[in-house]
Amino acid sequence: MSKNRHLTIMVCAVEPSADDLGASLMKALKAKHNEIDFVGSGGPSMIGEGLKSLFPIEPFSVIGPIDALRALPAAVSASRILANNAAKSHADACILIDSWAFAHLAAKTIRKQSPTTKLIKYVAPQVWASRPNRAKTASELFDAMLCLFEFEPEYFEKYGLSSTWVGHSGFQDMRNRPGEGVAFRSKYGISNQTPLLAVLPGSRKSEVQRLQEPFRQSLQLISQRFPNMRTVIVAAPNVAQMLEPMGETWPGTPIIVEKAERHDAFAAANAALAASGTVVTELAIQSTPTVVAYRVGRLTATWARRVITTKYASLINIAAQREVVPEFIQENCEPQKIAAAVINLLSDGNARAAQIGAFPALVTALTGSGDNTQSIAANAVLDEIWPK
Incomplete structure (x- = not known):
């Protein structure tokens, strides 16, 4: 498969903080490959980097299971929109950022309709703080996990999920x-x-x-x-x-x-x-x-x-x-x-x-002590599309 071909990469965020992470990742991906169409969901930062957002994200910025239940009908609809688009565009990859509940639902829906699309979770669910069983679930849903913190990959690798410590771009940007x-x-x-x-x-x-x-x-x-x-x-x-x-x-x-x-x-x-x-x-x-x-x-x-x-x-x-x-x-x-x-x-x-x-x-x-967080994340995404 040619590494010079046009790519379609879905990037999906439904939280304000995830919007910033998505925008930084998109910028890094564009620096490494200049033929990418970005589609998915996001806020002003991601749209500013060229994302075609398929639906507004405000209804999904919720806390806890009660609010999540209220948002469920909209989440189901949004997941179908993403899955339909992935299948229609033959998306090479779909990066679901943060928001475990939405990412879980969207990944299952996309997998059914577009099985060749690589599913990548960016920001690991905090299994070290609650619900450790999500690590096994993640290994069944996703092809790769991009982790913010150094101690996280081991929670997912023990279930066979390819996991990369990429760091937190927002934190590094503020530090630098x-x-x-x-x-x-x-x-x-x-x-x-x-x-x-x-x-x-x-x-x-x-x-x-x-x-x-x-x-x-x-x-x-x-x-x-x-x-x-x-x-x-x-x-x-x-x-x-x-x-x-x-x-x-x-x-x-x-x-x-x-x-x-x-x-x-x-x-x-x-x-x-x-x-x-x-x-x-x-x-x-x-x-x-x-x-x-x-x-x-x-x-x-x-x-x-x-x-x-x-x-x-x-x-x-x-x-x-x-x-x-x-x-x-x-x-x-x-x-x-x-x-x-x-x-x-x-x-x-x-x-x-x-x-x-x-x-x-x-x-x-x-x-972390290094830089180029988003470059590491972008390389991990491209490695999933074009395995070494």
Whole structure:
């Protein structure tokens, strides 16, 4: 099979963070092979790289089994659309990014209708944190697994699934491009003596809805201790409209910035209050002391307690196997507790130093020491299409 022929590669993301990963991978693939049609599903970043997205992804950005059930009819329909397209276009490969529930359904549907299409899972399901049986299921569904973290491939290789540690491009990008904190403060007229708190209430609408009130109340309590405090809210594109009213009513005269400015915002901030997620590791990369808070619906929480096998929610704490970053999850997501922890970081040099001192080793463990993450991922994809 000629390596110079035109390729059709499906790239499928249904989460904002997966959209960024997909866009970076597409860019790397184009650098290695200039005759590729990209089709599938994705957001603005992937569309900007040339993806023909077959359906909007917003309905699939959900948390937990209850929300997943609500999204199931749309997921079934979307999977059929992908499968039909794979069969019609004779797609060489389909890369399903993150979102295990959707990827599982789509892979089964595509396999039936387009059996020659190579199925590649990008971002391994977190079998080390919950539901370890997914490793065996993945080996039955996919031809290859692209893993973000060095410790993950062994979970899948023992079932015979070809697995490659590619690293996390977003984390490496942030590590390699330190934020300009001084410039950020100057741009927004914030003096070096003014406490600046970065506030990250989530990238999903359901997260913002559940966290906006405990976050607002926490900020009110923190502002009583630091009346001159400013806040900066980093807005993911799909929740930007929800966050605008917060900029008008929350304490700290909030500045709302787009995702592109988050490097500088994190570097400028004295501390952060964040929803649990990828952003916690990004804050650690920028050496920003952080407090994590999170809350889900009661049914989702009941399900999570039954399946999760790790003590912590944040990857930084999971990697450390201890609570480096304070976590206030579910019933502990209370403004008084959250505020006290943030005040501690803003006022206690020892508390700040403890986090900042722990971050470098943990960041290296999570990002790797090398570069070219997406080049490694692109090579793994092309190796599946053209085996050596």
